[in-house]
Amino acid sequence: MPLSLKKSTISAAALATTATFALWATTTAAQNRAASPFNAAQVEAGRAVYVANCQSCHTDNLSGSGEAVPLAGRAFLAGFGGKTTKELFDTVKSEMPLGAPRSLSDETYTDIVAFMLHASGAATGTTALTPTTAVKINTIATGTVPPDVANGIKLAQAPEGIVGPAAGAARPGPGGNRRVIYGPDGKPLPGLLDGALGTFRPNNNLGVIKQGNIKNYTPVTDAMLASPSPDDWLMYRGNYAGWSYSKLDQINAGNVGQLQLKWSLAMTEGGANETTPIIHDGVLFLVSAGNTVQAINAASGEVLWQNNIGPLPRSPDPAGDEATRSIGVYNDKVIVPTMQGKLYGLDARTGKVVWQNWYSDPSKPDEGQHGNTGGVSIAHGIAIVGMVNCGRIPQQNHCYISAYDANTGARLWKFVTVALKDGPQGDTWGGLPDDQRAGAETWVAGTFDPELNLTYWGTAQAKPWRRDLRGSGDGATAYANSTLALDVNTGKLKWFFSHAPGENFDLDDVFERILIDHGSQKTVMATGKNGIMWKLDRVTGKYLDSRQTVFQNIFTKIDPKTGTPTYRKDILNEKLDQYLPSCPGPEGGKNWQPASYHQPDDEMIIPLSQTCVLMLGSGTEKYYDMPGADGNMGRLAAYETSSMKPLWSLQQRSPFLTGVVSTAGNVAFVGDFDRVFHAFDTKTGKQLWKTRLGTTVQGHIASFMVDGKQYIAVMTGLGGGSPEQKPTFMLSEEVSRPAHGTAIYVFGLPDKTQ
Amino acid sequence: MPHVRLAAIVLMLAVGPAWAAEDAYQIDLGPTARIEATRLSTLGRGTAEIKLDGNKLTINGKFRDMVSPATDAHLCIGYGIGTPGTCDGGDLTVTKDTGGTLSGTITLNTKELTALPAGQLYVQINSVGAPAPAGNLWGWILIAHEIPDQDVPQPGQGFLPQYDMPKSIEHGSTHPLLGNRNS
Numbered sequence: 001m002p003l004s005l006k007k008s009t010i011s012a013a014a015l016a017t018t019a020t021f022a023l024w025a026t027t028t029a030a031q032n033r034a035a036s037p038f039n040a041a042q043v044e045a046g047r048a049v050y051v052a053n054c055q056s057c058h059t060d061n062l063s064g065s066g067e068a069v070p071l072a073g074r075a076f077l078a079g080f081g082g083k084t085t086k087e088l089f090d091t092v093k094s095e096m097p098l099g100a101p102r103s104l105s106d107e108t109y110t111d112i113v114a115f116m117l118h119a120s121g122a123a124t125g126t127t128a129l130t131p132t133t134a135v136k137i138n139t140i141a142t143g144t145v146p147p148d149v150a151n152g153i154k155l156a157q158a159p160e161g162i163v164g165p166a167a168g169a170a171r172p173g174p175g176g177n178r179r180v181i182y183g184p185d186g187k188p189l190p191g192l193l194d195g196a197l198g199t200f201r202p203n204n205n206l207g208v209i210k211q212g213n214i215k216n217y218t219p220v221t222d223a224m225l226a227s228p229s230p231d232d233w234l235m236y237r238g239n240y241a242g243w244s245y246s247k248l249d250q251i252n253a254g255n256v257g258q259l260q261l262k263w264s265l266a267m268t269e270g271g272a273n274e275t276t277p278i279i280h281d282g283v284l285f286l287v288s289a290g291n292t293v294q295a296i297n298a299a300s301g302e303v304l305w306q307n308n309i310g311p312l313p314r315s316p317d318p319a320g321d322e323a324t325r326s327i328g329v330y331n332d333k334v335i336v337p338t339m340q341g342k343l344y345g346l347d348a349r350t351g352k353v354v355w356q357n358w359y360s361d362p363s364k365p366d367e368g369q370h371g372n373t374g375g376v377s378i379a380h381g382i383a384i385v386g387m388v389n390c391g392r393i394p395q396q397n398h399c400y401i402s403a404y405d406a407n408t409g410a411r412l413w414k415f416v417t418v419a420l421k422d423g424p425q426g427d428t429w430g431g432l433p434d435d436q437r438a439g440a441e442t443w444v445a446g447t448f449d450p451e452l453n454l455t456y457w458g459t460a461q462a463k464p465w466r467r468d469l470r471g472s473g474d475g476a477t478a479y480a481n482s483t484l485a486l487d488v489n490t491g492k493l494k495w496f497f498s499h500a501p502g503e504n505f506d507l508d509d510v511f512e513r514i515l516i517d518h519g520s521q522k523t524v525m526a527t528g529k530n531g532i533m534w535k536l537d538r539v540t541g542k543y544l545d546s547r548q549t550v551f552q553n554i555f556t557k558i559d560p561k562t563g564t565p566t567y568r569k570d571i572l573n574e575k576l577d578q579y580l581p582s583c584p585g586p587e588g589g590k591n592w593q594p595a596s597y598h599q600p601d602d603e604m605i606i607p608l609s610q611t612c613v614l615m616l617g618s619g620t621e622k623y624y625d626m627p628g629a630d631g632n633m634g635r636l637a638a639y640e641t642s643s644m645k646p647l648w649s650l651q652q653r654s655p656f657l658t659g660v661v662s663t664a665g666n667v668a669f670v671g672d673f674d675r676v677f678h679a680f681d682t683k684t685g686k687q688l689w690k691t692r693l694g695t696t697v698q699g700h701i702a703s704f705m706v707d708g709k710q711y712i713a714v715m716t717g718l719g720g721g722s723p724e725q726k727p728t729f730m731l732s733e734e735v736s737r738p739a740h741g742t743a744i745y746v747f748g749l750p751d752k753t754q
Numbered sequence: 755m756p757h758v759r760l761a762a763i764v765l766m767l768a769v770g771p772a773w774a775a776e777d778a779y780q781i782d783l784g785p786t787a788r789i790e791a792t793r794l795s796t797l798g799r800g801t802a803e804i805k806l807d808g809n810k811l812t813i814n815g816k817f818r819d820m821v822s823p824a825t826d827a828h829l830c831i832g833y834g835i836g837t838p839g840t841c842d843g844g845d846l847t848v849t850k851d852t853g854g855t856l857s858g859t860i861t862l863n864t865k866e867l868t869a870l871p872a873g874q875l876y877v878q879i880n881s882v883g884a885p886a887p888a889g890n891l892w893g894w895i896l897i898a899h900e901i902p903d904q905d906v907p908q909p910g911q912g913f914l915p916q917y918d919m920p921k922s923i924e925h926g927s928t929h930p931l932l933g934n935r936n937s
Contacts, residue, residue, distance in 0.1 A: 613787070
């Protein structure tokens, strides 16, 4: 059903908003700008449409976030100032809403354009904008964002009759509640969407909806976490060092071809699925959309208890809600970070909430409303969580890493990941005031060295990611795009290493930190979106080595002693109205899907992606194939970590969207965008087995054993941003993948072979 | 002495830099940079072989699966692999169809001869549905390399071009991005 708006029913409250900017509009009109070709009714109609369809990605002040480009102000004019209103109309119509372009009426598109022009300082006129109106935007817009937009759009009441695009046209996009469905009473209708997907009915009760009591549950101790039983998968990526490696070898290179499905379970739809199954004593703990937490018999698939923590998913759209990548277990608790700013401790036996605490309290000015997709790491009874969605400008509350007593939920410390003006490294942001220092999110939970008592985290880039828009000059923007080593007990920074000082292209170095010892040398290794694999001394943070794993054209060299990269000249001299090429693009040569360290062969097996973009100052991106990849977006490559020597590599059209898990059976498991779950030989890269699952194979894999039988668990699902969004754009005509099908699949050998 | 130096320059211009002629090159053609509005009009793929004889660059290739007929093709120059620039390096002959052949011989000037081993040259095919300047297909002139089948492992890194030196790491480049691995 196309989005429509009955202008005659615009609420009085919405019209009242018009008055709040009337004075500003009058002032702006006096600035000798050309008369604007749109009227107040269009602005208000466009405002409502924007709130319903665009705001969750482009933010409530149109400043953009992540890959959603700025739609107002200087950044917007940099890209569109020289174009006409007709060209803007054509662009919006041809590209938006994401996944369903051209699905709205021309009238609605003109309303949105009118609102965007207003948001960039164009004075409201009396004539109505039409699809063919062609006025140069920089002759009417000043770039000054009016207060009613700059302070965040507020609709006192949802307008009637606004509905989303046809459900059948829905396609995964960036996270956030991109689409809100309103009923005739003007109130949102969470969890209900008619259309090709059918009527969406999520779990409609909150709390423990499946009662259970796991009486033989054994509490998880520090000793268990430090040296996990091969039968268990106790944490995100398997062990403290983040190896994503299993010591089990029952399933091996010789028999993996016999793998068969043992059980599967549909998971809650309505959100991105990138999660990790956690297994202890034959119980598999799983989180899915809506903060649905389940304890499952890991051998049979029987659900033992289920707690729908909530809030309920808002739509079946897999991009509707982001979710965490991992829960944790400690003692008799299951630790659950949510996107809504809360951390929960559930009773592992019953699923009941034992404690809850805010890690990001919206009522506190220094915390605000942030989320967690990176999961949780637990070290010596301390649950440590990171934070995302800190990119909005102005940024009053910055991202931080925070720690909690895993038994009580009490906060122990927090470390702000942005260097503030008057603190250490405060001079690395080009003198920007604190509220202009954004980003440095932590998308992936850290690893832990119990001997050094340090936890290692990667941070995302500063925001906006273009250095010219950011205004930080040549500053390194500490502690963005860095490896951080924090004391587990105090949160104090031991050292940091900046992988991409002053980053410019949405190329985070934020992903998993893997701890590997080479004799007495303790290293931490990481691969970022730029595809550079880094090796650092994890005691001191000293740069040791690096290696290019995919084609890249961002850096022209890396200093062999310091690890400091040199950017391409045109990047340093960029202009706002100029397209700059970036290989890899924001999909990343590497993204959140973790590599596996196959310890017996000192071998790092990395899931990689190969695409490039041309990026405009406004953030608009044009995608193209990575040179030399022959159209193959997917790449899996293995390296010996002591020498950094490449061992083998393979490519395929679709990118890999799970992390890799390797086993002592010399098998590496990984899933892909095109629904294929693969097993490769760790020594040669030879494909040993594959099968097709319900939809994209995405998330984290786990290996475990129950009653003497080894199992491999893997997820299917959608959503989650760049790694899934870019191939959706590039491959949607080639790859058939249902927009639902979130599930867990568990494989094992036939009984007779065990 | 000036005459000797001039003669050397003339000779170099006539035959091209020795290091440019030593290597074999190829092109893998794929869609140009796309947005949602142009995504479906810029499909297609292709390959081409490159022969350099002195300063004569001969291109012979094929393309397929475009959604509108090709109109023209050109040699282009950017400032490194994957960085598009301008397409005034010479015209190529292209089949006026959605698939066909691409061919031509272009006399490279000094700048282009230097640009070739630096990965700055590429080819662009324009079509009815994806005209210049954006175009339909492009492909950088890269050092010749094997294109393995899907999921067939290659030893080492396989082919991995570098921004300013289109020799793969496996072909012996000593590019500084390798860091101190060899030190």
